[in-house]
Amino acid sequence: VSSNNKPRVAFLPCPGMGHMIPHFEFAKLLVKNHNILVSFLVITTDASAAQNQFFESPNIPQGIRIVNIPPADMSNIIDENTLVLSRICLTVQESLKPLRSILAEVNPKVLIIDLFTSEAIDLAKQLSISVYTFTTASAGFLAFSLYLPTLDREVEEEFVDLPHPINVPGCRPERIEDLLDQVRNRKIDEYKWFLFHMDRLRLADGIFENSWEDLEPLALKAVREHAFFKSIQTPPVYPIGPLIKPDEFIAEKDAKIIAWLDNQPPDSVLFVVFGSGGTLTSEQLTELAWGLEMSEQRFILVARKPSDASASAAYFNVGNDQNDDPSVYLPEGFVERTKRVGIIVSSWAPQAAILGHGSTGAFLSHCGWNSCLESLSHGVPILAWPLYAEQKMNATQLEDGVDVAVKPVVQKGEKKVIGREEIERVVRLIMEGEEGMVLRSRAKQLKLSAEKALSYGGSSYNSVCRVVDIWKSLI
Ligand code: UDP
Numbered sequence: 217v218s219s220n221n222k223p224r225v226a227f228l229p230c231p232g233m234g235h236m237i238p239h240f241e242f243a244k245l246l247v248k249n250h251n252i253l254v255s256f257l258v259i260t261t262d263a264s265a266a267q268n269q270f271f272e273s274p275n276i277p278q279g280i281r282i283v284n285i286p287p288a289d290m291s292n293i294i295d296e297n298t299l300v301l302s303r304i305c306l307t308v309q310e311s312l313k314p315l316r317s318i319l320a321e322v323n324p325k326v327l328i329i330d331l332f333t334s335e336a337i338d339l340a341k342q343l344s345i346s347v348y349t350f351t352t353a354s355a356g357f358l359a360f361s362l363y364l365p366t367l368d369r370e371v372e373e374e375f376v377d378l379p380h381p382i383n384v385p386g387c388r389p390e391r392i393e394d395l396l397d398q399v400r401n402r403k404i405d406e407y408k409w410f411l412f413h414m415d416r417l418r419l420a421d422g423i424f425e426n427s428w429e430d431l432e433p434l435a436l437k438a439v440r441e442h443a444f445f446k447s448i449q450t451p452p453v454y455p456i457g458p459l460i461k462p463d464e465f466i467a468e469k470d471a472k473i474i475a476w477l478d479n480q481p482p483d484s485v486l487f488v489v490f491g492s493g494g495t496l497t498s499e500q501l502t503e504l505a506w507g508l509e510m511s512e513q514r515f516i517l518v519a520r521k522p523s524d525a526s527a528s529a530a531y532f533n534v535g536n537d538q539n540d541d542p543s544v545y546l547p548e549g550f551v552e553r554t555k556r557v558g559i560i561v562s563s564w565a566p567q568a569a570i571l572g573h574g575s576t577g578a579f580l581s582h583c584g585w586n587s588c589l590e591s592l593s594h595g596v597p598i599l600a601w602p603l604y605a606e607q608k609m610n611a612t613q614l615e616d617g618v619d620v621a622v623k624p625v626v627q628k629g630e631k632k633v634i635g636r637e638e639i640e641r642v643v644r645l646i647m648e649g650e651e652g653m654v655l656r657s658r659a660k661q662l663k664l665s666a667e668k669a670l671s672y673g674g675s676s677y678n679s680v681c682r683v684v685d686i687w688k689s690l691i
Contacts, residue, residue, distance in 0.1 A: 223687045226255045226324035229352075230304055230332040233266055233492040234586050238352045238426050239330065240270075241459040247279035250684045254280045255322040259311045259333075260287045266492065266564055275465060283322060285311050300493075300528045300604070301332070301398055305409040308333050315339055325690050328424070331361075332409075334416040346690065348683070349417060350424040353585045355435035355455065356613055357396075357606050358425060359387045361414040362439060362450055364399065368411055376400050385445065386438025388617060394608040418449055422683060426457040426589065428669035428676050431618065431662065454679040458589035458666050461568040470566045473516060474573065476559055480514055483577035483656065486599070486647055487570050489518035490582040494603045498522040498545060500633050505550050507639020508558070513647045515558045518565050521545055527603040571596050577656070578646045583610040583621075592620060595663035597655035599624070599646050601634075620659045622646055 225246060229239035236258070246252040258271065271282055288310035294303050312335055319327070319339065326346045329336050331353070340347045351358050363384045367375070375382065381389035398410035417423065429436060432455075439445050439453045466474055477485060488508070490496070496504065501522045508515050519542040540562040543551045551560060567587070570576055571594040579591045580599040588610055591598050598621040600611035614621035624634045624642045646652040669676040 222251055222253045223326065223684075223690070224253045224255070224322070224324045225326045225328060225687070226257055226319070226322050227328045227350075228257045228333045228336055229259075229330045229350075230308055231259050231261050231267075232304065233270070234584050235330050235352050236267060236270065237461050237586060238457075238459050239328070239350060241461065242328070242350055242424070242456070243280055244277055245459065245680065246684070247277055250680070252279070252684070252687075255283050255324060256280055257283045257285055257318065257322070259285050259308060261307055269467075283318065285314070285318065287311070288313070299404075299406050300526075302405045302409055305332055305413070309335060312336060316343075319343060319345065326687055329420070331417075332413050334413045334419070337416060337419050346421045346687070347419075348422045348424060349420040350426070351417075352426055353606055354588075354610060354613065355425050355427045355432040355439065355453075356384075356387060357585075357609060358417075358423065358453070359384050359435045359439050359445075360390055360609070362417055362445060362448065364411060365415045366444075366448070368402075374400075374402055384438070386442035387435050388613075390609065391612065394612050396606040396609060397604055418451065420451055422451050423453045424679075424683075425453055425455045426459055426585065427455050428457050428666060429455055430665040430669065430675075431458075431592070432613075454683055455669075456676045456679045458593050458670070458676075460586065460590045460593050466566055466569055470569075473559055473561070473565065474569060477516075477570065477573045477575045480575040482574050484647075485514045485516060485573075485575050486578050486580055486643060487516045487565075487567075487576050487596075488580040489565060489567060489587075490520070490601070490603055491584040491587055492564075493528045494582045494584075495520050495523040495527060497524045497633075501545065502547055503633060503636045504639055505546050506636035507634075507643060509550060509554055510636060510640040511643035511647070513557070513643055515554075516561065516565065516570060517558060518561045518563065519546055520563055528605075578652065580643075583607040583614065585610060588614060592659060592662045593666050595656070595660035597621065597646060597652065597659045599642055618658075618662070620655055620662065622651065622655065 227239050227243050229235040243254045243256055247254055293306050315336060316339060324345055327340045328348050328350050331351055337347050375395055376392055378392055381391050383389050398406045436455055439450055521540050522545055542560050542562050568590055571590050576596055578599055579596050580601055581587045582603045583600050598614055600615060600621040600623045602608040602611040611623055615623055622642055624638050626632055626634055668674050
């Protein structure tokens with residue numbers, strides 16, 4: 217097929233590594249398996265080192281063109297108090313002002329947008345471009361989000377004041393304490409932005425979901441078959457996951473981590489990182505360090521500089537703090553005392569390669585959806601420590617339903633710090649307890665089921681083929 221006849225697809229993920237990575241994996245899959253030409257539109261922000269490195273990589277396959285959308289001037293629009301989702305949405309809104317000319321130049325038949333780039337829908341429709349959303353969160357989250365506009369109309373008070381869980385049609389009830397941050401206060405901008413974009417999910421021609429049939433059977437069935445979702449004209453939902461970062465190219469500075477893992481026994485290392493942007497308070501980081509040390513387990517700890525102001529302090533400058541010295545903000549003597557059992561990294565670790573390594577036995581994770589999928593794809597059980605966004609929802613689903621995770625018990629009361637004894641207990645439980653073995657074997661089952669879904673004739677494989685057939689008929 218000459219390149220003129222190949223379907224042209226453009227991607228428009230929103231800023232953040234947790235969005236870029238799965239969108240890019242999907243782009244690679246379309247190029248490799250389906251002979252599609254991709255333009256990958258990147259909303260650049262004040263340069264996160266991790267994002268820059270990602271797109272400088274020599275591994276960008278032929279068939280994908282990176283189109284950088286220049287950074288918008290955000291100086292009068294956001295300040296240090298702007299919360300993370302408002303910041304993303306405002307950045308997207310400003311950056312997409314030249315979208316018409318970008319699309320005219322790129323000339324795609326299909327535009328794949330993200331949860332928070334739905335402004336592009338109207339313009340795409342005017343230009344007769346088909347629009348699909350690729351949601352980088354779970355199907356449970358998708359069901360909740362499709363239901364939110366109805367909930368917003370029907371409930372007057374704050375959702376957090378409701379005396380009962382939220383019954384998303386056909387899904388497991390959503391516990392109030394697990395509600396995502398963005399819907400916990402309906403008066404603030406975060407909520408308005410979230411509702412704005414979720415209300416537009418229905419306008420796409422189809423929704424790709426980074427999940428697979430066996431992982432979330434209930435929510436996937438609900439969004440496709442339940443009368444409620446039909447009544448709001450939910451477009452077809454295609455589970456195509458798990459699309460995760462493959463075992464990555466290991467930079468020289470990271471090679472020593474992998475070499476160290478090579479020398480550890482199978483399933484013996486706990487990997488600890490809170491996603492691309494998660495940070496702990498200084499008090500919590502201290503407790504975590506003590507808990508790890510007391511557990512006497514092997515570990516790799518990504519110890520970012522703590523922040524008492526925000527749990528997502530590193531979101532917009534991921535990887536910029538590679539020169540921080542963790543011994544300054546970890547308990548005195550911790551680095552020295554644990555050096556025989558642990559490795560400490562200041563900001564960014566090769567997560568995919570670590571999770572894929574046979575010595576890694578469990579993952580202490582903030583439960584961002586990509587991290588969940590990466591862990592399960594490698595058969596690694598999760599010690600769930602959710603921080604922000606929809607992570608509490610994910611953590612509960614993985615603990616109670618998917619049965620691959622355990623959560624530390626958070627004491628009720630004002631101070632939401634997880635103490636060192638509790639951390640020691642759950643770390644021992646998942647690394648050496650019987651419960652840990654059960655979780656590990658369940659995670660290994662899911663690994664096989666994920667491989668099956670993605671391979672030729674599997675459910676996720678077939679979902680992609682179905683849509684590509686539709687696209688090819690558009691030409
Ligand atoms: N990641 C990584 N190294 C790190 C931290 C994160 O490679 O030290 C990657 C991780 O593999 C995943 C993504 O960044 O692909 C984080 O996405 P997730 O949805 O888990 O969380 P978010 O960062 O969006 O909160």
